[in-house]
Structures are given as structure tokens and as C-alpha cells.
Amino acid sequence: MISLKLTLVMIVLCAVLYPLFISGIGRMAPGGGKGVTVAVNGKVVGYERIGQKFTEDKYFWGRPSAVDYNAAGSAGSNKGPSNPDYLQIVQDRIDSFLAHNPGIKKTDIPADIVTASGSGLDPHISPEAAYVQVIRVAAVRKLPEQKIKNLVDTHVEAPLAGVLGPSRVNVLKLNIALDALK
Amino acid sequence: MTVEITGIILMFLITVLFAYPLGKYFSKVFKGEKTVTDFMNPVERFFFRVCGIHPDESMNWKQFLKALLTINLLWLVYAFFLLIFQDKLPLNPDGNPGQTPDLAFNTAISFLVNCDLQHYSGESGVTYLTQLFVITFLMFVSAATGITALIAVLNGLREKTTQNLGNFWNIFTKTITRILLPLCIVGAILLVFSGTPSSFDGKDSLTTLQGDNVQVSRGPAAGMIAIKHIGTNGGGWFGANSAHPLENPTYLTNMLEMIMQMIIPLALIFTLGFYLNRRKLARVIFGIMTIGMLCLVIPTIISEIGGNPAIEKMGVSQLTGAMEGKEVRFGPAASGYWSTVTTIISTGSVNSMHDSSMPVSGVMQMLGMMINAFYGGCGVGLLNYLIYIIIAVFISGLMVGRTPEFMGHKVEAREVKIATLVTLLSAFLIKGFTALAAYMVAHHPETGWAVQPANWLNNPSYHGFSEMLYEYTSANANNGSGFEGLGDNNIFWNVTTGFVLLLARFIPIIGPVAIIGLMASKKFIPESPGTLRTDSWTFGVVTLAVIIVINALSFFPALALGPIAEYFSLK
Structure with a gap:
């Protein structure tokens, strides 16, 4: 009882x-x-901390996602590091990235932009992954490269107090600012 | 890279800094001394009156275990039925279905035993009602059960000769009102203000910047995420656990959640020192456990920062290490640290997908769970360590030719037999069931079950074997993390891991309580120059050696077939 x-x-x-x-x-x-939501012209376009799918060349891309960025669920790929099928997928992503970004060397591609995140909803990419896309975005938008590069500069979030956490770029915020560029 | 290491060292130091005074506070609570939370006194007295509890009634070890097991059985039945009928109950804004009986069996046991294997995804497999009334509730009471068992053992060691291990109901209630609830409230508030959702609104629908239609799962998650870590439970609100950007929004919340999951296991070591007035013993245990942790953490971090050799060969830059299954905001070092700590502590929450970790990390994660006593889960970590101590006392006693004794009580054949059985149980459950699963995959892949064994594994070869080995290791350690590629929501896995979970939880609780119950009723032998000192560093090292030898003998062959073989294949 x-x-x-x-x-x-x-x-x-x-x-x-x-x-x-x-x-x-x-x-x-x-x-x-x-x-916390983010709005453009009063219309909610997303959540600040939830990544989105960007496949068009005029936007900066985020990381590959095992759930296609639909936040009704969340998951990683759960592929092991030695899985041959998985390694082929990564190789295909590298090839596709090179095809969409002419003038980029393979050694300039950081691993985070060709590997799937843990949640499938990672809102960030590394600063290197943003800079490597500057040439493409500038060409598609017919804007000077320097202007795009400066925009990325202002969106790099540095480690807190200089010591806590890796540097990163919030892809959604960067792309919203990109759309606002004249 | 130095930046990332700084973050980790800081995390650990903050944890120790808070754990010490907290351990002292726990000791005062259970001694019944004055504490800052005495304002809870009337609340507890009210609970005791309503429930008919006499808080000062003494219990011997059999009465104590009877109370513990009875209430646990009740929770199991309650949770099982709520999960099955959750679709017909309120607070289900997303319209999620009820769980199948085998899944509900697994889920109910898994949360009851503080493990939190999740063979469902939080977004679609449970409702807000069951997230709170089953998952959150069991997270509180299972953590409290572990701590209560530990306090009973300490009560037995505290007196010279006694039958009384303390009152189960009293210790259990105070663990919740004085320890778990206050810590959770602080943690949950910090999480809420960092961006973790806490409202009861259902899924949101929206059109993204690029024009895709997506939904966003939410819910009253913050409170659950706090107890998930404070109670070393580990089950996630969302499917991706603490890798999810709403469950763990920033690097700071990552530090917070890491500190929350380590704080009670660390504090309890210091509690042991204060409560028994044997601070040197507590220091030695803390030292040995920390050495053990470092041996597992350091190789993990190095291998994750080093990146995947197979991707290195493709010619891309791995400046930020191995990134498959990891989040950019945490990076490989903090993810590697988390993956080891969560496996040694028995939390099992993840901020990166362990299935995609490097092979060396896989070895360390599994070893952490096999040993299961470097800090370990709430209360049960120290109980597991106690079993190793009993074996170490016995072995050293044989070596120096003295009657083995621990804290003034003889350790005799019956106690050593219990300790040995508890130790061997892990090896038996992990290897026995992994062998069974591997046999099904290899020889009966086309068996006509809903999910054929041929479709269980998400990865081929050595890594596929690791997925099965990891699952039973995690179930046996009551850890709850997984190589989540494994297709585990089917009758075979739900039922087999369910039984492993039950046995691996309650036998290692019953064992130490019985050992101490038996020892405490024996005649007290005062320490003399002939006594083997168990609070010396020498004895600490002997215990560590016992831990290494037992686990190497038990598990090395299995690890060699999985992650170790994969490591050499990646070279």
C-alpha cells in the first residue's frame, strides 16, 4: 500500500x-x-536553431542531412567510418560539390560540408565551408566576391570568450542577410 | 585545437568544484543534520503522513530489498499500460500512436532501470503525456532508487555491527525532494533560457526560406532534459538526443548538460568520504576512477580530432576532425569527450552519433560500459566499484596470507561468491546474447520475422558486429546509448534487451546490498597493524588492476572481432 x-x-x-x-x-x-523563430518581412521562415535545406546555387548550403531537414524527426546517418557504401556517398558529394563550385580545389573542401550531422538539423557550418562557397554564390547573384566574403565575415560566430566552442556560421541567418543584399 | 581542449578541461574542473560541496551536503541530508533545504521538512512530513510511512522505522537488508523491488514492479506495470494506451489518452497534440506490446515492454523496463535504450524516436513514439507521466517520472524514481541503494550500503558500513540499513521510503523520498528536484529546477531554468522548448504546443508547420514545407517538433522538453542528465538516465526528448539543436542548443548548454550528468556520481564519492568519515578512501576511489576515465577519454579525443583515414584519402580537408554524426557547434573534441563520459557514467545521452565514431572511440565507449564503475551511474556506479573492491580485498588477502576484511568486517566465502556472480553476469549476458544475435544474422538471415535478421544491421562486416555488441553492452550497463543504425524495434531486440536490462539492473543492486547486509551483522574487528589498509593508494592500484584483468579477460576477444578489427582495416 x-x-x-x-x-x-x-x-x-x-x-x-x-x-x-x-x-x-x-x-x-x-x-x-x-x-525562437526567425521572420522575414513579418513571415516566419524558420527557427533560429533548426537548420534548413538549401540546394539552390544562389544560397549557401548547409550540411547533408539524414532526415532531409524535416524537423518532425531527427537522426544521423549512423554510417560507420569503414562502410564502403557510405564512403561512396561521401565521394559523390565531393564530386557534386566540385561540379557546382568551379574553380575550387578538392583540398579546399572541409569535411563538415560533405558529412551528415548528428541531428540532421545542424544549423551551422564551419567558416571554411562558408568561404569555399563564396565564388559560386557571387557568380550566381552577379555580385562582387568581396562583398559576399565580407558578409560571411560578419556572420562568423567566434568561440565564446575566445575559448569556448568552435567557430561557426548559422546558414539560415547568412542566407537571409544574403537575400537582403542589393 | 587548444581552444577545444580548454573547454573540456574547464568542464571537468567546474564539475569537481561543485561536486565536492554537494557531496558534503548529501552526507548531511542522510545523516539528518541541518541543511539549507530544511524548508522541505513539512512537505516530506506531509508525504509520509499521506502514505503511512514511519520514516524512522529500521529495515534489515531483506526488508529493504523487498520495499525496493515491490515499488519497482509497480512502476513497471504502470508504465507498460500507459505506453500501450497512450494514443487514447490526452496530451497528444501530434496524434502519435500507442506502442506495440513488445516496444512498451522494452521502453517501460528500459526507463525503470535507468537505462533508456530507446527503440522509438521521441518525436513520434511517445506523447506529451507519456513523456511526462512515464519517461520523466521514471527518470526521477529510477535515479532515486540507485542512490537509495547506495545509502543503504553506506549505512551498513557506518555502524560497527548492525542489522539496520535505514528506511527505504525515507531515504528515497529525501533523494527526490532534497537532491534531484532542486538540481533539476536549476538546470531546467538554465536550459529554457538557452532556447530549449518548455511549452505544451504541438508541432509547428512552416515554409522555409527556399520554399520547402517542413514541420518542427517541440513540447515541454526542458524539465525532462534536466532530469535526464541529473539522474544519469540519458533518454532523449527528441530522436537525436542531445545532438538535437533544441535539446542542446549551444556550446554552453553542452557544458551544462555535461556537468549535470557528472555531478551526482562525483558528489556521491565525496559523500562516501564524509558519511563514513573515511575521506582518504573517498580520495583514493576518486583518484583511481579519474585515472580510469582519462585512459578512455584521451585516445577517444585524439582519434576524433584526427579524422577518418578513409575520408582523408579522398583529399578533402579534415580541419575540424571526423564530422560524420557530429554537430558543428560542439566540434570533435567536445563530442569525443561526451561520448566517453556518457558511457562511463551510464547516462547514455549522446551529442554525436556513436555509430559513426572512429573505431578507437568505439572501443573506449564499449569498455566504459563494460567496466561501468569509473564514476558510474547515480548510486550504482559506486555499488559496482564496491564489487571490484570486494574481489580485490579477497585477492590481496590470498596474496599476503591474511583473512580478507573490509572496514572491520570479515569478507568470507559467501560474500565473495556473490561478488563473483555479479561480475560474471555481465560477461555472460553481453557475450551470450551477442553470440545469439550474430548466429541469427549469419545462419538464419531469412527467418520470417517482421524484420528479418538480414535487415538488422546498418553497416556491413566488423562494424555490423559492433552494432550488436554495443547494443547488449549498453543494455547490460544500463547505459542506453546505442550504435543506432541497428534495426532494434522488433520483437527479437525488444524482448532480449528487455531481459538483459532487468537482470543487469537488479542483480548488481541486490548483490552489494546483500553483501553489506551480511557483513554488517558480523562481529566488528578493530583495525590493527595486521589489517590490510583499503584506503591506501597501493590498494587503489590493486583494485584498478583487478578491474583491468577481469574486463580484459571477459571482453577482449569480443572487442577484437568488432571495433579493433575495424581499426586495422581502416589503416
């Missing part, structure tokens, strides 16, 4: 009161606890 009563007490405490309390506090957080 004690088991049953204590179970009921703990359900109320841990599964009802605790989540409701946190949810209440969450209303004061950015986005009201529903996630």
Missing part, C-alpha cells in the same frame, strides 16, 4: 507540478518556451 500511495505522490510531484512550473517559467524565456 505504501508503494501505491508513494507512487501517486511522486507522479503529482515529478510529472505534474515540476513540468508545469518549468513551463510557466518558460513563458518568460525568449520565444516563450516555444522555440
Whole structure:
């Protein structure tokens, strides 16, 4: 009997009161606890922290995704490092990247842009992966390369306090700023 | 690269810094001394009155285990039925279906035993109701069960001769009200303000910048993610666990979640020192465990930063290391560190996909779970270490020709037999079931099950074998991480891992409680110059040697067939 009563007490405490309390506090957080969205001209185009699919040449691309960037789910590819089929997929991505980015050497391609992320929703790429796409984006948009490069510069997020976390670029924010360029 | 290493060292130092005073605080709570959380006294008294608990009633080891097992059985039945009927219950904005009986069996056991293997994806396999009433609830009570068992063992060692291991209900309730809940509230609030969702709204639909229609899963996740780490549970709100950008939004939350999952296992070591007034023993245990952790962490980080040799050959630049299955905001060093810590601590949450880790990391992750006592899970890590200590006491006793004793009590045949059985159980469960699964894949691939054995594996060859070995290792360690490429949501895997989970949870809890219960009722032998000192560094090293020898003998052949073979094939 004690088991049953204590179970009921703990359900109320841990599964009802605790989540409701946190949810209440969450209303004061950015986005009201529903996630922080990004809007262009008043229309929500995405979540700040959720990556999106970019396949058109006029946009900077994000990383390959095992869930095709549909955040109704999330997953990595779960391919092992020695799997021959997987290595062929990476090779194909490299070839495709070279075809879309004329004038780029293979050694300029950073691994993160040809390997799938853990969540399939990675919002970031490495700064190198952004810079390597500058020539293509500039050519398609008929804008000076320097201007695009400067835009990437301003979107590189440096390690916090210089020591915490790798440098990175939020692809969605970069592409929104890109669309706003004249 | 130095930047990334700095982050890791900082993470570890902050954890130790907080763990020490926290360990002292835990000790005061269970001694019944004055603490800052005494404002909870009326709440606890109210709980005790409602439930008919007499908090000072003593329990011997059999009564204690009976209470523990009874309430755990009740939770199992409750969780099983809620998961099956979740589609007919409220709080299901995304319209997710009920779980099949075999999946519900696996899920209920898995969360009950603090493991959190998830053969479903959080976005589609559970509802908000079951995320809170089953998953979050079991995360609290399973962590509390582990800590309560440890405190019972410490009670047995504290007195010279005693039958009383303390009152299960009292210790259990205080573990939740004084330890888990306060820490979780702090953690959850920090997560909420870093971008983790906490509202009850369902999936969002939107059109992306490029014009694709996508949905975004959300929900009251922050509270669950806090206890998932504080309680070393590890099950994710989302399918991708802490790699998901809403579950672990920034490098800072990554540090926070890492600190949260290490803090109680570390603090409990110091609690042991304060509670038994044997601080030197606690220091030695902490030292040996830290050495063990470093032996596993360092090779992992080096191999992840080094990148994949097969991709190196393709000629692209691996400046940021091996990136398959990893997130850019964490990078390979912090991901490698996490992947080892989560396996030694028995959390099993992941911020990168272990299936895509380098082979060396795979060895380290599996070793961490096989040993399962370098810090280890909430309470149970120290219980596992205690088993190794009993064996080390016995072996050293034989070597120097003295009657083995531990903290003033003789260690005799019965205790050593229990310790040996607990140790051998791991090797038996992991290798026995992996062999069975491998046999099915190799000899009966076309068996007419819903998912044929031929379709279980996501990778061929050595790595495919590693996927099966990892799954049972994780189930046996009550860890919960996985080489997630394995097709594990089917009757074979749901049922076999379910049984491994149950046996590997409760026998290593029953074992140490019984050993200490038996030892504590024996006559106390005061220490003399002839006593083998268990709080010396020499004895610590002997314990470490016992750990290495037992696990090398048990598991080296299996590891050689999987990740070690893959390592040499990648050269």
C-alpha cells in the first residue's frame, strides 16, 4: 500500500507540478518556451536553431542531412567510418560539390560540408565551408566576391570568450542577410 | 585545437568544484543534520503522513530489498499500460500512436532501470503525456532508487555491527525532494533560457526560406532534459538526443548538460568520504576512477580530432576532425569527450552519433560500459566499484596470507561468491546474447520475422558486429546509448534487451546490498597493524588492476572481432 500511495505522490510531484512550473517559467524565456523563430518581412521562415535545406546555387548550403531537414524527426546517418557504401556517398558529394563550385580545389573542401550531422538539423557550418562557397554564390547573384566574403565575415560566430566552442556560421541567418543584399 | 581542449578541461574542473560541496551536503541530508533545504521538512512530513510511512522505522537488508523491488514492479506495470494506451489518452497534440506490446515492454523496463535504450524516436513514439507521466517520472524514481541503494550500503558500513540499513521510503523520498528536484529546477531554468522548448504546443508547420514545407517538433522538453542528465538516465526528448539543436542548443548548454550528468556520481564519492568519515578512501576511489576515465577519454579525443583515414584519402580537408554524426557547434573534441563520459557514467545521452565514431572511440565507449564503475551511474556506479573492491580485498588477502576484511568486517566465502556472480553476469549476458544475435544474422538471415535478421544491421562486416555488441553492452550497463543504425524495434531486440536490462539492473543492486547486509551483522574487528589498509593508494592500484584483468579477460576477444578489427582495416 505504501508503494501505491508513494507512487501517486511522486507522479503529482515529478510529472505534474515540476513540468508545469518549468513551463510557466518558460513563458518568460525568449520565444516563450516555444522555440525562437526567425521572420522575414513579418513571415516566419524558420527557427533560429533548426537548420534548413538549401540546394539552390544562389544560397549557401548547409550540411547533408539524414532526415532531409524535416524537423518532425531527427537522426544521423549512423554510417560507420569503414562502410564502403557510405564512403561512396561521401565521394559523390565531393564530386557534386566540385561540379557546382568551379574553380575550387578538392583540398579546399572541409569535411563538415560533405558529412551528415548528428541531428540532421545542424544549423551551422564551419567558416571554411562558408568561404569555399563564396565564388559560386557571387557568380550566381552577379555580385562582387568581396562583398559576399565580407558578409560571411560578419556572420562568423567566434568561440565564446575566445575559448569556448568552435567557430561557426548559422546558414539560415547568412542566407537571409544574403537575400537582403542589393 | 587548444581552444577545444580548454573547454573540456574547464568542464571537468567546474564539475569537481561543485561536486565536492554537494557531496558534503548529501552526507548531511542522510545523516539528518541541518541543511539549507530544511524548508522541505513539512512537505516530506506531509508525504509520509499521506502514505503511512514511519520514516524512522529500521529495515534489515531483506526488508529493504523487498520495499525496493515491490515499488519497482509497480512502476513497471504502470508504465507498460500507459505506453500501450497512450494514443487514447490526452496530451497528444501530434496524434502519435500507442506502442506495440513488445516496444512498451522494452521502453517501460528500459526507463525503470535507468537505462533508456530507446527503440522509438521521441518525436513520434511517445506523447506529451507519456513523456511526462512515464519517461520523466521514471527518470526521477529510477535515479532515486540507485542512490537509495547506495545509502543503504553506506549505512551498513557506518555502524560497527548492525542489522539496520535505514528506511527505504525515507531515504528515497529525501533523494527526490532534497537532491534531484532542486538540481533539476536549476538546470531546467538554465536550459529554457538557452532556447530549449518548455511549452505544451504541438508541432509547428512552416515554409522555409527556399520554399520547402517542413514541420518542427517541440513540447515541454526542458524539465525532462534536466532530469535526464541529473539522474544519469540519458533518454532523449527528441530522436537525436542531445545532438538535437533544441535539446542542446549551444556550446554552453553542452557544458551544462555535461556537468549535470557528472555531478551526482562525483558528489556521491565525496559523500562516501564524509558519511563514513573515511575521506582518504573517498580520495583514493576518486583518484583511481579519474585515472580510469582519462585512459578512455584521451585516445577517444585524439582519434576524433584526427579524422577518418578513409575520408582523408579522398583529399578533402579534415580541419575540424571526423564530422560524420557530429554537430558543428560542439566540434570533435567536445563530442569525443561526451561520448566517453556518457558511457562511463551510464547516462547514455549522446551529442554525436556513436555509430559513426572512429573505431578507437568505439572501443573506449564499449569498455566504459563494460567496466561501468569509473564514476558510474547515480548510486550504482559506486555499488559496482564496491564489487571490484570486494574481489580485490579477497585477492590481496590470498596474496599476503591474511583473512580478507573490509572496514572491520570479515569478507568470507559467501560474500565473495556473490561478488563473483555479479561480475560474471555481465560477461555472460553481453557475450551470450551477442553470440545469439550474430548466429541469427549469419545462419538464419531469412527467418520470417517482421524484420528479418538480414535487415538488422546498418553497416556491413566488423562494424555490423559492433552494432550488436554495443547494443547488449549498453543494455547490460544500463547505459542506453546505442550504435543506432541497428534495426532494434522488433520483437527479437525488444524482448532480449528487455531481459538483459532487468537482470543487469537488479542483480548488481541486490548483490552489494546483500553483501553489506551480511557483513554488517558480523562481529566488528578493530583495525590493527595486521589489517590490510583499503584506503591506501597501493590498494587503489590493486583494485584498478583487478578491474583491468577481469574486463580484459571477459571482453577482449569480443572487442577484437568488432571495433579493433575495424581499426586495422581502416589503416
